[in-house]
Amino acid sequence: MPLTERPTNLPPNHLNIMGYVNRSEVNGPGCRAVVWVQGCLRECPGCFNPDSWSFEPNQVVSIDELVQRVLSEPKNEGVTFSGGEPFWQAVALAEVARRVKAHGLNVMSFSGFTLADLQKENAPEGSQALLEQLDILIDGPYIESMAIHEPTSPVSSRNQQVRVFNPALADQITWASDQIEVHVFKDGSRLITGYRGYSETEI
Numbered sequence: 001m002p003l004t005e006r007p008t009n010l011p012p013n014h015l016n017i018m019g020y021v022n023r024s025e026v027n028g029p030g031c032r033a034v035v036w037v038q039g040c041l042r043e044c045p046g047c048f049n050p051d052s053w054s055f056e057p058n059q060v061v062s063i064d065e066l067v068q069r070v071l072s073e074p075k076n077e078g079v080t081f082s083g084g085e086p087f088w089q090a091v092a093l094a095e096v097a098r099r100v101k102a103h104g105l106n107v108m109s110f111s112g113f114t115l116a117d118l119q120k121e122n123a124p125e126g127s128q129a130l131l132e133q134l135d136i137l138i139d140g141p142y143i144e145s146m147a148i149h150e151p152t153s154p155v156s157s158r159n160q161q162v163r164v165f166n167p168a169l170a171d172q173i174t175w176a177s178d179q180i181e182v183h184v185f186k187d188g189s190r191l192i193t194g195y196r197g198y199s200e201t202e203i
Contacts, residue, residue, distance in 0.1 A: 015092045017059045018052045018084055022073045028108040029172035030077035033070045037084040042112050046144035052084035063092055067099045078106035087111050090126030097133035108136040115139045115163055135166035
């Protein structure tokens with residue numbers, strides 16, 4: 001599939017997300033919100049979030065609602081976009097990023113695309129706009145044969161790179177890909193995030 005061919009259509013100013021946590025400390029520097037978008041074409045063996053592959057509508061939320069969620073937690077220093085593949089929804093995420101940065105938050109994203117892919121003319125729509133808003137990008141697909149299981153690595157496989165676009169965050173690459181958090185919600189569901197990615201099960 002050409003990079004410019006968007007696999008799904010959404011209402012204007014909306015995103016299709018798989019999940020959200022209001023506060024995390026294992027998905028980037030400091031305390032931050034995390035958005036897992038829905039939809040990815042790669043289907044990498046060993047992917048932590050295979051439920052994120054489908055582009056069928058999951059949780060369709062407006063940009064306004066998502067920004068409000070992120071800003072509702074005063075302890076948050078930033079927001080991380082994960083997935084799924086965030087750059088398939090780059091137009092909307094760039095606007096989310098722009099708005100939260102106006103309130104002093106930093107923005108980070110994971111992507112299965114490399115930075116070089118995202119800078120090409122045939123990159124997904126809005127890729128450059130989202131790149132311009134990012135403080136940190138972790139790029140490159142997860143490759144199971146190159147997996148890293150080390151307490152000091154911020155990436156999950158050796159081909160991936162941490163791109164720090166904001167020098168103020170250069171000394172804050174202190175999270176590790178094998179750290180996990182467990183979030184328990186009021187409805188009894190449980191979300192595990194960190195090295196194991198995103199999973200949600202009933203307790």
